Amino acid sequence: MFLAQAHTRLAGALDALDEILGPLGKMFADAGFELALVGGSVRDALLGRDMPDLDFTTDARPDDILGLIGGWADAHWDIGKQFGTIGMRRRGYQIEITTYRAEAYDPDSRKPTVAFGRHLDDDLVRRDFTIGAMAVRLPSRVFVDPFGGLSDLQEGIIRTPGRAEMSFSDDPLRMMRAARFASQLGFTPADEVVAAMTDMAERITIISAERVRDELVKLICGREPRTGVELLVATGLADHILPEVAGLRLERDEHHRHKDVYQHSLTVLTQAVELEGRYAERQTEQGIAADDPQRIPVPDFVVRFAALMHDVGKPATRKFESSGAVTFYHHDVVGAKLTAKRMRALHFDKDTIKKVARLVELHLRFYGYGDAGWTDSAVRRYVNDAGDLLTRLHILTRSDVTTRNRRKAERLAHAYDDLEHRIQVLAEQEELDSIRPDLDGTQIMALLDLPPGPAVGRAYRFLLDQRMEHGPLGEDRAAELLREWWAAQQAQQAES
Template sequence: MSNTNDLTTAQREAVHALMARFPVADELGRRFAQAGHDIHLVGGSVRDALLGRLGDDLDFCTDAHPDETLRIVKGWAEATWETGREFGTIGAFRDGLRLEITTYRAESYDGVSRNPAVQYGTSLSDDLSRRDFSINAMAVSLHDHRFTDLYGGLRDLHERMIRTPKAPEQSFGDDPLRMLRAARFAAQLRFVVDEPVIRAMSDMSGQLTRITAERVREEFSKLLLGEDPVTGLRLLVETGLAEIFLPELTELKMEIDEHAQHKDVYEHTLTVVQNAVNLDTADGGPDLVLRLAALLHDIGKPATKAVGSDGRVSFHHHELVGARMAKHRLKLLKYPKDVISPVVGLITLHLRFYGYGRGEWTDSAVRRYVHDASELLARLHKLTRSDCTTRNRRKAAQLAADYDALEERIARIAAEEDLAKVRPDLDGNAIMELLGLPPGPLVGRAWKHLKEVRLERGPLSQDEAEHELRAWAEDNL
C-alpha cells in the first residue's frame, strides 16, 4: 500500500489540488467519519488528477451500505437518486456536482449473464481488486487524504501502460466490456496496452456478445471521441473485437489487386478518421457525427468492388450502399436518430464534390450541393477534405485548391442568395390564387417545380415566376 510519501511532488500537489477543488469531498468525508464509516475517492477522478487533468466526475467507495449512505447524506445533499441501488450505488447532487457513492463491492460473475451478482465487500482492498485497470484502482481517503495504490497504478501512469489488477482473463471474464474499455483508454490517454492484456482480448473477444448494444455503443463513442481514436480502432481490429460489433471495419482490409489499382481501404479509412480528428479538434472539439461518418464512409466498397476487363478496380455507387450499411449498423448499436441521420447523409454526399475541379459545375450545381447538404454543409466540408489522402503532393494540392474554390463560390452565391433557405419565388397561397386551385397535392407539385426552377436559375422576378408556373400548369393540369 502506498501513501502520499510515495508520490512525486507534482503528484502530491495534484492530490491536494483535487481535494481543494472539491470542498464537497471533505464535507462528505466528515459526515461519513461522524457516522463511523470510511469513504474514499476512487477511479477516474484520482487517475485524472495525477495526470494533471482534473475533472468533475466524482466517484466514491465506502463501507457503508446504501441505506446508511442515504441516511448520512440526507439533509446535506440537494437531491439523491437510487437508480444504481441494486449495484450498491447511491447518487447525490451537491454544489453543482453529481456524486456517486458505492458500497465496497466484491461481486462475482457466472460467465454467462451481463450483470454481476452483487456482493458487498468488507474492505477497500476488496473494492480495488475488482476494478478494471490498475490506473483506476487508486484511492484517496476523504478523512486524511491518504493515498492507496495496491496494484501499481502509479507505476503504470508513469509508464503510460494499461494493465489489469488481476489476471486479465479473470478481469475480462468478470466483465467483457473491459476489453473495449482497454481500447478506449488507449485512445483517450494515448497509453499502451500491455501484451498480456492484448492476448486476453484476442482470446476472449467472443465474450463481448454478453454485453448489451447500449453499453458497447457508449464505450465505442468514447473511444471515437478520444484524442487518438485510430490507435483504439487498430486495437479493436487486431484483437477481433471489431468483428463482434463492427465487422464492416475489419472487412475494409481487402486484398489489394496485383496492379495496385486501388488504395488499401482500411488504411485509407484510418487516415480519413485522423484527418477528421485534426479538423474537428481545431474547430472547437470532437464531433461524434463527423468521426462516425469518416469511419464508415467507405464501408460500401467491399460489396461494390468490381474489376474491369482492363484490370481497373471500381466501386460504383459505394456511397449509396455504404449509407444503407451504416444506417443498419448504427441502428443495431442503438444510436439515436439524431446521430444516424446526419452520418448517413454525409456518407451519401461524400463523393459529390469530385468532378468540380473539371469545371463542370454551374451555379445551379453549387446551389444543389448546398441545398442537399443543408445543415450538414460544414461537416461535409470537413469530411470531403479529410477524404483526400493521396500521397501525390501535386494532386493533393490541386484537390485542396479546388475545394477552396468551391467554398469561395458557395460564399459568393450565398451573399447574393439565401442558399440556406432556398424556397420557390411563389408560395402556396400565391400558387392557389394564380391557378385557382384548392389545397391539395397539385399545389405541392407546383411548389416543387418552382423550387427546382429556383435551384436551377436562381431568384426569379414575380413575372418570371408566374410565367414558369403557367407553363407548368399547361402541361400538368
C-alpha cells in the same frame, strides 16, 4: 519528475474540492464508515484533467448512504441502488457513492451479480485497470495504490489489477474501455491485456448495445481515435461491434492495384480530427453562435464516425475490370445504408443516425468539381443537399484526400477552396442556407386554384428546381413559370 508533479496535481485537486470532500469524509467517518475518492476521479486528478464527476466507494450499505446524504445533497437518486450505487448532485458536481463490491457476469447474462465487500483493497482489485484502481481515503487524504497504478500512469500502460482474463470475464465491456483509454490517453495496453482481449473478443456480445455504444462514442471522441479503432480491429472486437470497419481490410490482388481501404479510412479519421479543430477555431473567430446548426463541436462524433465509415460500402461493391482497374460504383449509397443499419443495431438515436449516414452518402459529391467546374445551380444543390451538415461535409471531403501525389492533393485542395469561396459568395447574395421557392404553398394553391394535395407538392418541387437552376426569380417571374408548367401538365394529362 512525473511522480512529483502527479502528487502535486492531486493535492491541488483535493484542495480545490475541499468543500465537497471535507464535509462528506467527516460525515461518513463520524458515522463509523470508510469513504474514499476512487477510480477515474483519482486518475484524472493525477493527470491534471477536469473532474466534473466524482466517484466514491465506501463500506456503508446503500440505505446507510441515503441516510447520511439525504439532508446534505442538493438532489439525490437511487436508480443504481440494487448495484450498490447512490447518485447525487452537490454544488454543480455529479457524485456517485458505491458500496465496496465484487461483481461478475454469468457467462450467458448481460446483468452483473453483485456482492458487497468490506475492504477497500478488495474493491480495488475488482476494478477495470490499475490506473483506475487508485484511491484517496477521506478525510485523511491517504493515497492508496496497491497495484502500481501511478507507475502505469507514468509509463502509459493499460494493465488490469488481477488477471486480465478474470477482469474481462467479470465485465466484458472492460475490453472496450481498454481501447477507449488507448484513444483518450494515448496509452498502450500490456501484452497480456491484448492477448486476453483477443481470446475473449466474442464475449462482448453479451453486453447490451447501449453500453457498447456509449464506450464507442467515447473512443471515437478521444484524442487518438485511430489508436482505439486499430485495437478493436486487431483483437477481433470490431468483428462483433463494427464488422463493417473490420471488413475494410480487403485482400490485395497483385494484378489489381488499389489503395488499402482500411488504412485510408483510418487516415481520413485522423485528418478529420485535425480539420475539426481548425474549422471550430475559424468559426469562433467569425463569431458563429454556439446554437448555429453549422457550428462544429469539439470533439464531434458525427463527422468523426462518418470519416471512419465513409467507405464501408466498398467491400460489397468492389469489381475488377478487364483493364485491371478496380471499381467501387455506388459504394457511397451502399455505405450509407450499412452505416445506418449498424448504428441502429447499436441503438443510436435517429437524428445521429440520419446525420452520419447522410454524410457517408454525400462524401463523393464534390469529386469532378475541379475538372469540369460547376454551374451556380450545381453549387446551390450541393449546399441544399448538405443542409445543416455543410460544414461537416467540408471537413469530410477534405479529409478524404489521402493521396501521396502532392500535385494531385494540391489541386483538390485548391478546387475545394474555390468551391467554399463560391458558396460564400452565393450565400451572401442569396441566403443559401435557407433556399426556398419564390412562392410558398399557399401562394401556389391560390394561383392554380388547387386544394391541398400531391399536385401542390409537385408544383412546389418544380419551383424549387427553378430556384436552384436560376437563383432568385422574384414572385412575378415565378408565377409566370408556374402557370406555363401547370398548363403543360394539364395538356399532358388530356393527351393521355
